[in-house]
């Protein structure tokens with residue numbers, strides 16, 4: 120899943136293309152009353168599938184955030200109702216966008232504690248396929264974590280850092296940090312390895328794969344290592360980076376990345392599936408899943 124999404128996210132969007140916005144911040148009205156029963160039905164299918172999978176696999180903060188939000192299987196959530204609760208808790212709100220928005224617009228929203236969420240929902244015959252982040256990925260995957268003060272501050276800081284990184288022309292390195300934390304992060308909790316990344320938490324297949332499969336590597340999160348590591352935009356991750364505690368994200372947000380960008384200029388990049396001598400490896404993957412796909416493609 121997320122193939123095309125990852126591809127587009129990487130390259131960003133050109134201003135003035137077919138998606139020309141009506142408002143400069145690219146927001147649109149959610150138009151909640153206009154969702155059809157079929158669209159609410161897709162939400163229900165996805166919601167019920169994930170709700171069964173996440174206990175014991177998602178981190179405590181995710182489960183708690185979900186419990187405290189006005190969100191359920193019956194219908195696509197109303198962003199205004201969500202925002203009311205979220206705003207009281209962490210000062211964030213959810214705003215509707217038509218899909219991927221340009222990098223600087225995205226960062227501008229995050230820096231101001233607005234989470235841009237896709238207004239639309241995927242089609243019933245494409246439950247596991249996403250061209251752009253839809254309301255299920257953005258709201259089910261991201262909003263529960265935004266109820267947590269640590270993640271709330273971290274993502275705002277990422278927005279500020281993103282504005283700076285694009286000016287410096289080093290967005291690729293920063294984007295990898297977002298990818299391997301906010302989207303595909305795992306965290307070690309007292310009762311085991313848990314998901315906090317929204318890209319995992321909104322995907323049924325990757326929810327199981329990320330914590331249960333023997334295939335991926337699971338490596339202790341290390342900032343500079345992650346900044347140099349490519350990621351899979353078309354498939355499950357080959358490597359997940361694991362935090363010892365979510366609070367580590369706060370330290371990370373406070374580190375000034377500018378000297379790191381300088382130091383890492385021209386440094387070697389690592390393949391998504393690489394394991395380095397300097398890694399603290401939690402589980403070394405067989406990479407069987409991706410190897411099998413490669414062999415099939417070559418045959």
Ligand SMILES: C[C@H](O)[C@H](O)[C@H]1CNc2nc(N)[nH]c(=O)c2N1
Pocket residue numbers: 127128129131216218219220221222225235236237252290294297
């Ligand atoms: C690097 C940056 O995080 C990424 O390119 C942005 C671009 N625009 C986006 N727009 C939306 N709506 N959602 C996203 O996650 C992103 N990601």
Ligand SMILES: N[C@@H](Cc1ccccc1)C(=O)O
Pocket residue numbers: 273274276277278279280281283293296371372373374375376377
């Ligand atoms: N601290 C980073 C920004 C950042 C914040 C949060 C997450 C990732 C990066 C910087 O100085 O640019």
Ligand SMILES: [Fe+2]
Pocket residue numbers: 252256257261302317318
């Ligand atoms: Fe996302």
